Amino acid sequence: MPDEFPDRRLPAIDVGPDHGSFEPPELPDELIDELLAGARTPEELAGPDGLLQRLTKRLVERAMDAELTEHLGYERGEAPPGGTGNARNGFSEKTVHTEHGSVRIEQPRDRKGSFEPQIVPRHQRRFHGFDEKIVAMYARGMSVRDIQAHLRELYGVEVGHDLISRVTDAVLDDVREWQTRPLEDVYPILFLDALIVKVRDGGAVRNLACYVAIGVNLEGERDVLGLWFQRSEGAKFWLAVLSELKQRGVREAVFPQAWVQTCIVHLIRQSLRFVPDKHRRVVAKDLRPIYTAVDADAAAEALAAFEQAWGERYPMIGKTWRETWEHVIPFLAFPPNVRRVVYTTNTIEALHRQIRKTIKTRGHFPTEEAARKLIYLSIINAKKSWRQTYHWSSALLSFKIHFGDRLP
Helix, strand or coil: CCCCCCCCCCCCCCCCCCHHHCCCCCCCHHHHHHHHCCCCCHHHHHCCCCHHHHHHHHHHHHHHHHHHHHHHCCCCCCCCHHHCCCCEEEEEEEEEEECCEEEEEEEEEECCCCCCCCCCCCCCCECCCHHHHHHHHHHCCCCHHHHHHHHHHHHCCCCCHHHHHHHHHCHHHHHHHHHCCCCCCCCCEEEEEEEEEEEEECCEEEEEEEEEEEEECCCCCEEEEEEEEECCCCHHHHHHHHHHHHHCCCCCCCCCCCCCCCCHHHHHHHHHCCCCHHHHHHHHHHHHHHHCCCCHHHHHHHHHHHHHHHCCCCHHHHHHHHHCHHHHCHHHHCCHHHHHHHCCCHHHHHHHHHHHHHHCCCCCECCHHHHHHHHHHHHHHHHCCCCCCCCHHHHHHHHHHHHHHHCC
16 A cells, blocks of 8 residues: 555535535546555554545545635645735644544644634544444443443544543533424324433432323324423323423313323233232233223223122222223224224333333433433434324324314
8 A cells, every 4th residue: 555645636625505415526446446555454444544544634634725725715835816915824733533543634724813624623523423423322322431442442543431421412402402392283192101210319319200292293293292300200290291382382282172091001001910910811801891892881881890700809900990980981982993093102102112222221320411311312213213103094084073173
């Protein structure tokens, strides 16, 4: 491999408003062969001081030189227009972290100090894409120490704890903007649930409830509307959450006309907590006629039949269903294929599983902000695989029949 790359002049680089449409020219095979001369091993190509690192260094330096030429208005070696004015003033060295390792570059300077390079801005020591890699690793649950080790092993880059923290803390600006963004005025379905996370508070680790709201819009698309933290889950705090949603544009978040449906799956699980293994399958089977009944009246009859069979042995099951009965039966007003859309919080529970998978290696978070940051990133990752709600056309038609003009 040659010691120096040829001093080829780069084509002009457009860093203006249309730079996103820039299409790099095709590289001729002759140039590739020349660059690869003598490079045979992976280390010579991508290792420390290998071809990719050296090529990155030369390209960045030439691009910055082209930027300075454009800034000054004349080529290297020429005199300033009129014989006076700003001029080149040597170089300053700095190390830039890239996807191919750390690269030592010479950054050109001008005498007036007015030159602001675009490809590697002043005081920036990470090349485009490097921060995104750190955030992506953090979003998948890797600790700061794990990220440091990964960058060291894969790229030969030593990155400090403070740098990683600064990069990931920048996500908090995105979180704040996301949490206060305007919402749509109507979400036919709103799923509400909370998961418990451990957060350090002084010298102790405490449980915090992380409230999550998922809305399904008129097109059947799901969206997480926000995150809220509180010491415990409760109706009073949920009212504060819904009030915030209303302030952000949701029309009927706290209106009494909204139907409230308890999660049937949660209710069944809670019922079976009282039942030993030998009876659990039979009890679960006998509960089924309640939530699969044709309407609310038939469901009440099925509950009475269940209590007739099991009430003496497990009186707390019938009591649990009756205490929340007004929130058990709303979904029975819909056809079977629509009931599947609203009778369970599986949508939000699937998200919680994804979040728990991401945070399980943490044990606990040092602060609430640290928890908020990682949970937000986990949500963004999870949403990439979301699809439209099943049977949405049928569900929307049923909602229109029941709710009339309240649904656009």
